[in-house]
Amino acid sequence: MGYLAKIGLEMHCEISETNSKVFSSAANTYSSIPNSNIRPLDMGFPGTLPVVNKEAVKMALKTSIVLNCSQPEYMYFERKNYYYPDMPKNYQITQETKPIPVGIYGHVEYECNGEEKSVRVNNIHLEEDAASQDHLFDVSTIDYNRAGVPLLELVTEPDFHSADEAVSFLEHMRSVYQYLDISEADSKKGQLRCDVNVSIMDENLDENNPKNWGTKVEIKNVNSFGGVRDAINYEIKRQSKLKDNGEYDKVVQETRRWDEESQSTITMRSKVDALDYKYFVEPNIPKFKISKEWLKEIKESIPELAYDRKKKYINEYNLSEYDSNILVKEKSISDYFEKAVELGCDIKQAANWVNGMILSYLNYNEMKIKDFFITPEMLKELIDLIESKTISSKQGKDVFYKCLEEKKSPKQVVKDEGMMQITDENEIINIVNEVINENESQAKTYDSQNPKALDYFVGQIMKKTRGKANPSVASKLMKEALEKLVK
């Protein structure tokens, strides 16, 4: 009997691109100095009140629109009450349950192993992060820098059927958050955290009938995409095995955690009753009317996302999937490429330069493209110089490096270095003859059927002109001369 896995995700993403936190005006930046980005609210001092960050709301709404969700007319917040040392107020301000979060009932199309998939989004909402704890030998310490950092929580329906799908979705969302300038979405920086829920059901039953669904197990706080993949696969296996053995009742609705060391999920809560969070609407934040004008403004500010850009590159630009993937990985790279194309660069050339020389340089020097000296305008200049045969493509590479070294435009470099390509046939004929004279015996035995024979002679021309001779002209003239000779 085969089983169908139903997997749902709760993806928490830290908004890293606002200046300040979501309810206080403390800086929203990472600091290695503990308790250095603090306003009184962040530590729950008596009498402090939350004040909502407009930019954070904007980003939440942007995401809501991209996820094809409905936005409410009025935005509310609510309190989720529970005690824990990393909670300064011992309640979290969120908008999980009532009345309506900033986005509900949406859907996302994403790619998994070359196929287009869709997942339903139950809701997206804005909330605040807790403080961070350090566990020392016999005490724990608390740093409130992270307390109050804005978080976007995305809850999907259990529409994923495999770990691959879930992880592809996460990668898709990471790209979305980066493209929307909402978050760096870097798991290593702890900006992405996931809760996963997994259940299995008999695969021949109707998935749409809730009666057929299995017992849902939640796995909390999985902090890497690899962890998500492993946790899901482990859980499916664990549940399947129990079901196979007729012990399905051992699968209980509970919360487990993913343990890296043992590579397994482990039961978390031993208490029978789950915590009651006593959600109620936050009275300190009046309901906020989300105007249609604002939503329109926000919608118009949404750039084309990676998923759509990739489709365009493949279908319209006829670039390969491989090249397209590389181009869309980072929005700033894709923007650069598109600007070059907009300026009139040959698409294939632009793609080659970006994916080849430019990315290599950036990676090697650990540089961001925004700090890269060669602008799309300069890239066009360079490509034009090659296309017009003013310089050869080999020279082009040299010019590239010289531009970066000397912070000059390509035209300037070519001028200063006197790198103009030699295309004048008369000039090249002289060199052709020179080369033939210097290699008389070899020239006499030239075999036009052997392509490699020509290469040697052309190579000699290039050597003599220090690469400046136009290769195709040189090749043509040399071939003619040699053929004439051997006749």
Added chain:
Amino acid sequence: MKYMNKSIEQLHNLLKEGKVTSRELINESLELSHKIQDKCNAFVTILDDAKEEKITDNLLSGIPCGLKDNYSTKGILSTGSSNTLKDYVPFFDATAVEKLKSAGAVFVNKTAMDEFGMGGTGTTAHTGIIRNPWDITRMCAGSSAGSAAAVAAGVYPYATGSDTGDSIRKPAAYCGIVGYKPTYGMISRYGLFPFASSLDHLGVLTRNVKDAAIVVDNMKGIDKNDMTSWDSSNINLTKSLTGDVKNKKMCYIKEICDINNYSNPSDELREHLENFMKTIEKAKELGIQVEEESVDQTLLNASPAVYVVISCAEATSNMSNLTGIVFGPRAEGNNYEEMMKNYRTKGFSPLIKRRFIIGSYVLQSENQERYFRNAQRVRRLLVDKWKELFKKYDAVILPVGTGPAKKLDGSKDILTKETQVLEEHLQIGNYGGFPSITIPNGFINNLPVGVNITGNCYDDSNVLNIAYALENAMPYKNQIAGGEE
């Protein structure tokens, strides 16, 4: 008592004319503070090193006053009259405090209160019971008990207070003074220790209506730190006190004021309600039209439960930050839960512990609809009813409580169901955020009693003006406990 029994304007003129200095006023106020502390136990902290302030055109400059101890004061102990904060010294001022400071006010003491505002008797402060200066065997009501006692005793012309269910307006009545709670959001709540966020208001206790207007004019204003505050810069309360109330209309509520609604009224209650009707006559003499209106008894009877449920629920959540981890006297414990539990068990008084449990219960997911959400629904019904009245009337006028201040000796109000609404109706002013003011309107058994005037949101000027006119028609203005004037 040479100066502290005077009104703000009188003091301001004397200061401007150089007839007295800020220093002299402070000295007198401090001396009185110590005296009243012995008599009434009204203060948590007396600021013996209070510094004089420059006299400017601001009416408050250089004049001493008191702050209720749930107002955060930078560098000065702020306890909320709770052991959980018995050593807490804020590093920032409440916005209202900042505003009074920039007006040039001089703070001479922090007044004691019912713990965190969660009480109505003035008996639950961590420093002990607060006594009524008119009769020290009696309570001041609460929670702004200390502020009321101090102003009534003439320590200074005003003290700040907070009002979540009646905590400014009832103590004012029991102490024979003026207690004013403006529209919700008029004064920023930033820095005020919260009790119930949707019911908390800041306000003031004074001995006359004009002083109340002056102080609130200086405390109010939109604050970037409080999203529920609004821009009142186009409102000048002091200037609106013309005393002209012709063609104003008020109503009182039959179910609350009619003696026939009480099956076995005490003599005190009878007198109280008769006195109230005399006040109504005075209002009519001023040209105000006063009518009797009827409100559904079932709706009124539901109000006390609405208050308990909503206030306890919000309070439970608001006080969750009190764990001793970041501030407060840390307790021992082998793990964080024990540590937090010991701190809270020791630090909170029995009354508020009970309130928290009730609050927690009504928020529990399986109970919330029946208790909390229904209470919020009835809140809306009551508010809608009052707003309906405000379409016809400028204000609702009602007696405060069932009579004068009650005895402290535990002959406690056997809260009969009949008198409960009379005792608690002021809370409706909190439900809707309505501006509401209590002024003294008589004496029963030589103890002061008060009357309350409540109007529609944002209509503070109108409400104060009516109170101002009525006050001037009665002989209780500026009165001081002990009879000195």
Added chain:
Amino acid sequence: MNKKFTKEMVDDYAEKLLIGLTDEENKMVLDEFEIIDETINMINEIDKIENVEPMTHTLDDFEYELREDVIEESCSIDDILSNCDLHNGREIEVPKVVG
């Protein structure tokens, strides 16, 4: 009124709030629950109460602006720790948190 209000139930609630109660305090809560429950029953008798919109905020139709995304300087570490009884360098210290 109900056996739903028991001493154990009250203790459980207190426990979850991280508050300890004496027996006397427990009894007082039980008594208060009874009273509140009675009045809540009264509320439930109000005609069509479930059709009324719960009032979550004090002022209706309140218009306001959201906060501009501008940083305010951090409070100093001295201020932050000025009321803290136990800190470890710049951080707040608590008993070791497990699980």
